[in-house]
Amino acid sequence: MPWVLAVVALLLIVALALVVAGKLPPVPQPTERGLSAQLPARPTAADVDLLRLPVALRGYRMEEVDAALAVLRDRLAELEQQNDRKNTATDG
DSSP: OHHHHHHHHHHHHHHHHHHHTSOOOOOOOSSSOOOSSOSSOOOOHHHHHHHOOOOTTOOHHHHHHHHHHHHHHHHHHHHHHHHOOOOHHHHH
C-alpha cells in the first residue's frame, strides 16, 4: 500500500513540474458570453471555417466538433457547386 501512495505522489510531482515548465497545454477558460460568432441565415462553406465557438468548462471535444464542422463544410461546398452548375445551365 505505501508504494501506491509513493507512485501517486510521484505522478503529482511530475504533473506539477510539467505545468510549471509549461510543457502541458493550458486549460481553456470558460467564456461568459454566448456564441462569439454566429452563422448567417444562409451559411456558405466558407462561413463554417470562420465559425468560432466559445470555450466552456464542460463542453465538447474540440477534435469532434472540428470533424463535424468539416463534414458540414464539405457538404455545403458540394451543394453550392451543384447550385452553381444548375444556375449556369439555366442561364446559358
